[in-house]
Amino acid sequence: MSDLPKLTISAARDALRKGDLSATELTEACLGAVEGAGALNAFVHQTPDLARQQAADADARLKSGDAPDLCGIPLGIKDLFCTKGVPSQAGSNILRGFRPEYESTVTTRLFGAGAVMLGKLNMDEFAMGSSNETSCYGDAVNPWKIDDRKLTPGGSSGGSASAVAADLCLGATGTDTGGSIRQPAAFTGITGIKPTYGRVSRWGIVAFASSLDQAGPMTKDVRDAAILLGAMSGHDPKDSTSADLAVPDFEAALTGDIRGKTIGIPKEYRMEGMPAEIERLWADGTAMLRDAGARIADISLPHTRYALPAYYVIAPAEASSNLARYDGVRFGHRARLAQGDGITEMYEKTRAEGFGHEVQRRVMVGTYVLSAGFYDAYYNRARRVRALIKRDFEEAFAAGVDAILTPATPSAAFGLGEMADADPIQMYLNDVFTVTVNLAGLPGIAVPAGLDARGLPLGLQLIGRPWEEADLLNIAYSLEASAAFVSKPAKWW
Amino acid sequence: MSIDIETARRVAKLARIKVEEAALPALAAEFSAILGFIEQLNEVDVEGIEPMTSVTPMRLKRREDVVTDGNQQAAVLRNAPDAREGFFAVPKVVE
Numbered sequence: 001m002s003d004l005p006k007l008t009i010s011a012a013r014d015a016l017r018k019g020d021l022s023a024t025e026l027t028e029a030c031l032g033a034v035e036g037a038g039a040l041n042a043f044v045h046q047t048p049d050l051a052r053q054q055a056a057d058a059d060a061r062l063k064s065g066d067a068p069d070l071c072g073i074p075l076g077i078k079d080l081f082c083t084k085g086v087p088s089q090a091g092s093n094i095l096r097g098f099r100p101e102y103e104s105t106v107t108t109r110l111f112g113a114g115a116v117m118l119g120k121l122n123m124d125e126f127a128m129g130s131s132n133e134t135s136c137y138g139d140a141v142n143p144w145k146i147d148d149r150k151l152t153p154g155g156s157s158g159g160s161a162s163a164v165a166a167d168l169c170l171g172a173t174g175t176d177t178g179g180s181i182r183q184p185a186a187f188t189g190i191t192g193i194k195p196t197y198g199r200v201s202r203w204g205i206v207a208f209a210s211s212l213d214q215a216g217p218m219t220k221d222v223r224d225a226a227i228l229l230g231a232m233s234g235h236d237p238k239d240s241t242s243a244d245l246a247v248p249d250f251e252a253a254l255t256g257d258i259r260g261k262t263i264g265i266p267k268e269y270r271m272e273g274m275p276a277e278i279e280r281l282w283a284d285g286t287a288m289l290r291d292a293g294a295r296i297a298d299i300s301l302p303h304t305r306y307a308l309p310a311y312y313v314i315a316p317a318e319a320s321s322n323l324a325r326y327d328g329v330r331f332g333h334r335a336r337l338a339q340g341d342g343i344t345e346m347y348e349k350t351r352a353e354g355f356g357h358e359v360q361r362r363v364m365v366g367t368y369v370l371s372a373g374f375y376d377a378y379y380n381r382a383r384r385v386r387a388l389i390k391r392d393f394e395e396a397f398a399a400g401v402d403a404i405l406t407p408a409t410p411s412a413a414f415g416l417g418e419m420a421d422a423d424p425i426q427m428y429l430n431d432v433f434t435v436t437v438n439l440a441g442l443p444g445i446a447v448p449a450g451l452d453a454r455g456l457p458l459g460l461q462l463i464g465r466p467w468e469e470a471d472l473l474n475i476a477y478s479l480e481a482s483a484a485f486v487s488k489p490a491k492w493w
Numbered sequence: 494m495s496i497d498i499e500t501a502r503r504v505a506k507l508a509r510i511k512v513e514e515a516a517l518p519a520l521a522a523e524f525s526a527i528l529g530f531i532e533q534l535n536e537v538d539v540e541g542i543e544p545m546t547s548v549t550p551m552r553l554k555r556r557e558d559v560v561t562d563g564n565q566q567a568a569v570l571r572n573a574p575d576a577r578e579g580f581f582a583v584p585k586v587v588e
Contacts, residue, residue: 101568197548211548240553309531320508327509329581334574343586348511360510364520365527367508368500378531383544385537390545424523425530441548466549 004029005167009073009224010251012170016062016072023062023072027055027116030074033168034118039493042153042163044079044137045087046119054116061114069227069251071114076163076172079120080127081107081215082204086117090206091125091135091156094354095332104204105236106173106215113231118169122159125356126323127180127208130430131419132158134358139416142188143489146454149415154184154430160218161188165489171219171228175205177212178311179434182446185218186408186459189448189487191225191480192218193473196466197441198243200229201236209318210241212311212438222447222477226250229469245467253470254477259293261475264401268304269433271410277452278407285405285449285460288482289475299401301392306385307436308428313369313382314439319359320366326354361424390440397465403475406433408446408459433461443469445476448485457487496524 004026007015015021031051034043051074058072082088082100089095107117122140124132131152132140140158142151143166153162157174161184164172174181176194185192193216200215207213217228230251235244265286270279290296328334328350335349355363369378396404410432419427437444443466446459460479464472501521505512512520570576575583 098572101565101571198551237554237556241547241549241551243549243551244554303537306534306537309533312527313531313534324509328574329583330569331572332574337584341584343584344509345511346584347509351509352511355510360508360512361520361523361527364501364504364508364510365524368496368504368524368528369531371504371507378534380544381534381537381539382531383546384539384542385534386548387542387545388537388539390548423526425526428530439548 002029002032005033005169007170008220009070009170009227012073013069017067023055023058023116024052026072027051027074030118030169037166037168037493040141040143040162040166041138042122042140042159042166042168043076043119044122044159047086047117050086051116051118054111058114058116068113068231070110070231072116073171074116074118074169075110076119076121076160076169077107077117078157078160078173078175079123080175080206081173082206083107083117083120087120088206089136090127091123091137092354092356092359093136093333094326094351098332102204105201105238106205106232109234110231115231121163121172124156124158125359126206126319127156127175127177128319128358128362129155130179130183130427131155131416133416134356136356141416142413143493144188144413144456145489145492146456151413152187152416154187154413156180157184157218161185161190164188164190164218164220166493171217171224173215173232174218175213175215176438177208177315178438179431181216181218182434182444182461183409183430185446186448186457187413189457189485190218190220191222191445191447192216193225193229193445193469194437194443195229195233195469196443198241199467199469200232201234201239201242203236203238207322209315210322211318212315222473222480223251223254225445226254226473248470250470250473253474255474256478256481258289258475258478261294261402262297262400263289263294264297264299264396264404266299266301266304266404266406268301269406271432275411278410278458281450281458281460282405282407285479285483288479289405292478292482297401299396299404301396301436303385303388303392304436307389307439308432310382310385310389311435311439312365312428313378314386316362316366317370317379318366320363320370323359323363326351386439389436393440393442402465403472404463406461406463408433408461412452412454412456412458437463442466443472445472447476447480447483449479449483450485451487496521496528
């Protein structure tokens, strides 16, 4: 097995530009790694022909000296992104057979920069889940293992996390509505950043909850996250919420110098019953940032505990509206109808067959909280609480805090199937540290920071000021250097 | 708040998702658990707080009101489960 897929994006970029490596060689090595990793169920639609063509084009471009950072870099693309002519199902049976006639803005940008797509990556259905167990493709599997059990790579970007951690590709795209980039990154020992809401265009990404959804990179280190985020970002007239702001050179911001920065430690994130290991990891991370010259400040974000309940009103409400388009008329699945069935039966049967259980549940909860008589009590109240959650962060930043350090997840990866009998709220608690960031529209990054006693990776989260991903990435870069996390999963697949 | 079977049936109908009669009690119980969790929001003092409409303070951009796209009938219909003579086809609708 070739070692080429283990390269970081930055190392591969440099080797490609020097001519030490060709995009074709690198792509073939990654295609081989993907081929040999069926047991991880990370790649659910492979596109080797497209990859080879893109690699040949990249090699020509490299020869001509016109090579952006991503020229010739093999990536995996989450199934939520519409890719022209390539199945894009959002992990759902209701989109079985759907081949978009258009390309999402993010993949258009990546391909324009010369990136190579190896295929589409597994995910929770419509990005609703924290363990990749709601996917129509079956579970994605974490390459990390400590016994016979198969572990979840987290979700919803579980396939992306698994593929990057197992070195099947150099980087991947993810999306994050409540933690779907950061939680799987933490579960698999990789880096993932959700940028500020509006930094990356949502056009062509299958919508879950439009006021919360943001795409971002999942990579092997912070430098790669900076490179890939730069290529994904930028204003797009096709997404009215995309910000018309210049994209800074994120990689150039990585100096590692964080002297004089103020890092906030929010007391409300010290949850009751938090495992001692998570507590220790958080304290260690705090000490690392202090030793690097940052000032540590205890802060309060008083509405933190209301973030998950507010999220579980707002996200299902938006989902029930967004998913109304899956009606069996324009694309995807249509149920076989019985004699005498009319259009209402067609809708009802199509949606019952096409949507999985978790998606149905969330669409119905969303329908309920938006229905006459409950709109004010649930939906409007949740939006008011959301305003308060955002205000908590604004007050911390106004007091001089540059970034906030928290654990990324309340635990390490758990076993696939272990939560099957749990109440849905137990699963929702996975996002307790990440969901506030989506509600406030802020950038947040998960950085691997250590192993638990059993040898599974644990991550820390840094939350930044709006539009200051460059500064956030630099603080993460310093934390990464101090934590010196180099462990890799032993290959079993 | 406890959701009864009648409410679960009504929500399923509004969401246009067919739920078998036998599945309604379990669904109602799940709704009750989730809504119970959500009810914590009633503890928050939201007096004088406006519901958030936009997470980033920005004015939505406007564009010229002109046609920018079109003449893509074949592409639009290509993924349809049933398309005939340039149209989406659905069961007969009689109101």
